[in-house]
Amino acid sequence: MAKKSELPFSSVFRLLQVLICLSILSTFVTAQDGVTAEDGLLVNGNFEKEGIENRTSRAGDIDSLPGWNIDGMVEYINEGQKQGSIYLVVPEGKHAVRLGNEAQISQQINIQKGSTYSLTFSAARTCAQLESLNVSVPPSTRNVDLQTLYSIYGWDTYAWAFQAQSENVEVIFQNPGMEEDPTCGPILDAIALKQISTPDKLRDNAVINGDFEEGPWMFANETLGVLLPTNLDVATSSLPGWIMESSKAVRYIDSNHYKVPEGKRAIELLSGKEGIISQMVETDPGNKYTMSFLLGQAGDGCQEPMAVMAFAGDQADSFHFNNPPANGIYEPNNVTFTAKAARTRIAFYSLYYNTRVRDRSSLCGPVIDLVKVVDLSKSGTVAGFSGFSVSLLLLVSVLTMAFTLGSL
Template structure:
C-alpha cells in the first residue's frame, strides 16, 4: 500500500512529459520508393502505381535523392502527402517540426507555401526564395484514446504558372506529444522556462520558427501566445541562459510572447526573467518591454552577439477584477546577423513569485491537499 501511495504522489507532482519516438513512419523519407531506379539522383515523379513507405500521396509529388545523401519530397502542382497516426491512450498535445526549402534559391518567387493540416488545425508556411531552408513548428491538436489522426502536407501557390523548379521541398519531419502541464511550486507561470515546445531537428542549426498563435492553448510554445514571428532556440546551437530552450524575438514590430495566470487581486508579486543574445552575432541595442498586469517596464541590453545574459525583475500588485493577469515580453526592434539572418533579444527563465506571506499560504494549501490525497490512498 505504501508503494502505491508513493507512486500516486509522484504522478501528482509531475510537471509534464514529452515523447517523440516513432510516432510517424519514414518521417525523413530515408526509405525510398521501391520503384526508384538504382543510383538515380534525378527528381523521381511518383506515379499512381508507385508507393512511398509510410505515406500516401496525391497530385504531382517528386522524390528527391541527393548525391551526397539526404532525401526529401517536392510538392508540385496540387501535390500533397499524408499519413495517419494513432494518438496515445492518454489525452496529449501534438506538436510538429518540419523543414521546407525552395530548390531554386533566390531565382524563385516567395509565393509558394506549404499547408499543414490535421483535424483540429491548419497552418500555412511560406517558402522564401532567398532562404534555402527554414524550420517551422506547429501545434497540430490534442487527442487521446487511440484516435486515428490524418496529417496532411500540401503545396500552395498564388501564381497560375509557377516555375516547376520552385515548388516547395519538405524533409525532416518530427512529431512530438506532450502531456498536460501544471505549475511548479515556485512559479505561478506554466512553462516559464520554455522547455515545452516543438522538437529541434537533429540536422538543423537554425532553430525553429514559430508563427503567430493567438491562443496559448493552440500555440506550439505551450501555454504562451505568439505575437509576430519568434525563433525557438536550443542550447546545442545557441546561448540559452537556462535549461535546454529559450525564445528569440526576431521580427520586431510588436513581436513577442504572452500568457496569463490567475492571481489574487491586491496581492504583491515579483516577475523575474533573463534577457540576452543567442551568441549568433546579433549586435546592437536589444530592447524588450515586459508587462505584468497594468505595469510595464522597458529594458535594453547592449549585445555584442557573443551570448551574454542578464537577469531582471520588478514588483507589481495584481489589480485585475477578473483575477486573470497578462504577462508579456514584446520587442519593437529587429536586427540581422552578419549573414543577414533576422535576430533579436533572447528571453528565458521567466518566474512569477508571490509575496512571502501569500507564498507561505499557497504552500500550506498545497501540502494540505497532498496530505489529504495520501490519507485517502492509504485508507
Template sequence: MAIWFHRIFLLLLVSSCASSDFLENPDFESPPLNLSSNASSGAFVLLDQNTTLPGWTFQGTVQYVTSPDLPDSGHAVQLGEDGKINQTFIAKGDDLNYILTFALIPGGENCSSSSGLSVSGPDSNSVFSYKQNYSKVPWQSYSHNLGKWGNGEPINLVLESQAIDSDTNSTCWPIVDTLLIKTVGVTLDQDSANLLTNGGFESGPGFLPNSTEGVLIDAVPSLIQSALTQWSVIGTVRYIDSEHFHVPEGKAAIEILADTTPSGIQTATRDTSEGSRYNLTFTLGDANDACIGHFVVGVEAGSAAQNFTLESNGTGSGEKFGLVFVADKAAAQISFTSYSVTMTKEDVLCGPVIDEVIVHPLSGTASLKPTWLLLVLALLYVAVL
C-alpha cells in the same frame, strides 16, 4: 530549497514531453517503389500512379528529391502544383498534444515567389512559407500543433502546396523533409513557486536531429493551438535549445525575431486575485548567435507596462529584471514584445532571449522583510542589554 525544487520541476516537465516515433518513413529515406531504372538517378523524380512512396499517399505533382544539401543529406519530397501527401497515425495515450516539427526548403532558384505549405490535422491548419533571413542554412525548421487526441484515435496528417502567386510557372514549390512528432502533456506539472505554466519554456516543439537553427514558431493567437505550451505567439519567434544556443536556464528558451512588425509571446497567470500585487521576474539575454545590438523589450503584466533594454555583444549574455504589477483580473495577462530589428553579419534575423519567467505574490515576499528586520532588531536589543 527553492532552487532544488525548481530544478526537479524542470526535470519532471522535460520527462513529460518525450518524443515518440509515430510516422513511417518520416525522413523519406525509404525510396519510392516501382520507379523506372533511368528515373532513379535524377535529383528530382516525378511520382506517378504506378509509384508507391512508403508510408505516404500522394496526389497531384509530387517529386522525390535527392540532394546532399538537404537537412539529412539525403532525400525529401517536393510538392508542386496541387501536390499533396498525407499519412494517418494512431494516437498513443490520453491527454496529449501532438506537435509536429518539419524542415522546409525553397524548391528552386530565381523564382518570383515561394508557394506556401499547408499543414493540417483533423481540426487544425496553418500555412507556412520559407522566409528569407531567418536561417544561415538553406532550410528552416517550423512547428505546428496538431491538437489533443485520445489513445487509439487516428490522426490524418496532410501536407499540400498552396500557390501564393498566380504565375505558377515562376513559383518555387516547397520541399519538405524530416518530420518529427512530439507528444506534450495537456496538464503539466505545476511549479508551486510560479503562477505561470511553462515559464521556463521547457515544453515546446521537438528539435530536429540534424538542425542547429532552432525551431521557428509563427503567429498563433490561441494558447490551446500554440506549439509553445500555454503561450501564444505574435509575429515569429525561435525556439532554441541549450545544445546550440545560450539558454539561461534549463534546456530551452525563446528568441524573439522582430521583422517589419513587432514579435513576441503572451500568456496568462493562474490563481491571481484581482487587485493584489505580484512580482514578475525574467531573464533577458542573447542566444550566443552573434546578435549584436540594442534590444528593447516591452513587458506588460496586469495593469503595468514597462520597456527593458539590453546591450548585446552576441556572446551569450543574460540579466535578470523584474516588474511589480497589480492583477487587473483573476488571470492577469503577461506579454513580452520586441521592437528591435536586429540581424547578424550573415543577414540572419536575431533578437532578445526570454527565459525564467516567474510570477509570485508580492505580499508573501514582502512579509518576510519585516519579520527578519524585527528579529535582527531583537537580537541587537538583547546584545545591548
C-alpha cells in the same frame, strides 16, 4: 511490568531512507509518463528511403515514397541537385521532397485521442515568388508562409500543434498554390512528432512553462532552432501555456547550439513588434505582483543593440541587454504591477529588428527565459518550496514524532 516497546533509531533511519528513495522514484516515473512511443521522426520522415528510380511520382503511385501516400506531382530531391544554375536546398540528410501545384503527401499515424501533439518539419521555397505550405491533421489546418526567410540557408524549421480528435489521424502536407512556374513549389524534409504535456503550475509562480523546457521536438543537429509561427489558441500550442500573437515567428532554441540563460530551452525574440509571445496568468484582483525574467543573448552573432519590451498587466518597461552582463550570460529583470482582474496578460517582444553581423540577413534577437509571476503578499520561505520538498519535510516530521513517542 511489561517492557515498553521501542523502535530503534537505526530502523527509523533505514525506513526514512527507503521512503525518500520511493518518493524520488515515483517522481521520476511520473516525469517519464510524458514521453510517448510516437515522439521522433515519422516513418521515413526524413525521406532517406528512396522510391522509384526517376524520383518523380504521380497520384496513385503510393509505393514511390515509402511510408507516405502521394496525391499530385511530388519530386524527389537529391543533395546537390540543381535547377538551372541554382542548387536546390535539402534541409537535412541527402534527400527531400518538393510538392508541385496542389500536390500533397500524407501519412496515417496512431496517437492518443484528446492529447495535444506538435509536428516539427523543415521547409524551403524554391522560387522568389510567394510560396506557402499547408499542414493539416483534419479538422485542424494551418498555412505556413515561406516567403520570410529567417536564415541565409534558404530553409527554416517550424512547429505546429494540434489536438487529436481520434486515435488514428492523417498528417497531410500540401502545396496549396497554383504557381505560374510549374518547377516552383515548397521543399519539405525532416518531419517529427512529439506529444505535448502542459507542466503543472508551481506554488510560487503563476506562469505555466515559464522556463520553456516543454516544447516541440528538436533534432540533435538542429542548429537553426525551431520557429513558432502565429498561434492564438493556447490549447493547441507547441509551447504550452504561451501563444504567439503577431505576424512573425519566435525561435525556440536549445543549449546545445545557443546560449541559454537557464536549463536547456529558451525563446529568442525576432522581428521587433511582429514577434510577440504572451500568456494569461491567474491573479487575485488588488494584489501586488512582480514579473521577473532572465534576459540574454543567444550567442549567434546578433547585431547590437538588443532590447526587450516587457508587459505585465497595465505596466510596461523596456530592458536593454548590456553585453557582456555581470555574469557573462544573462541579466535578471522585473516589472511590478497590481492585478486588476482574475487573469493578467504578460507579454514580450524585441524592440529592434536585429540581424546577424556576419550576413545582415538572418533574423535574431534577445533571449528570454525563466519567466515568473509572484504574488508579493504570499511570497516567502514556505512558498518557495516545491511540492516534493514540502512532502519530504512532512514525512520527516511525522517519523520524528513517531520515534519520539516510541521512546517515551
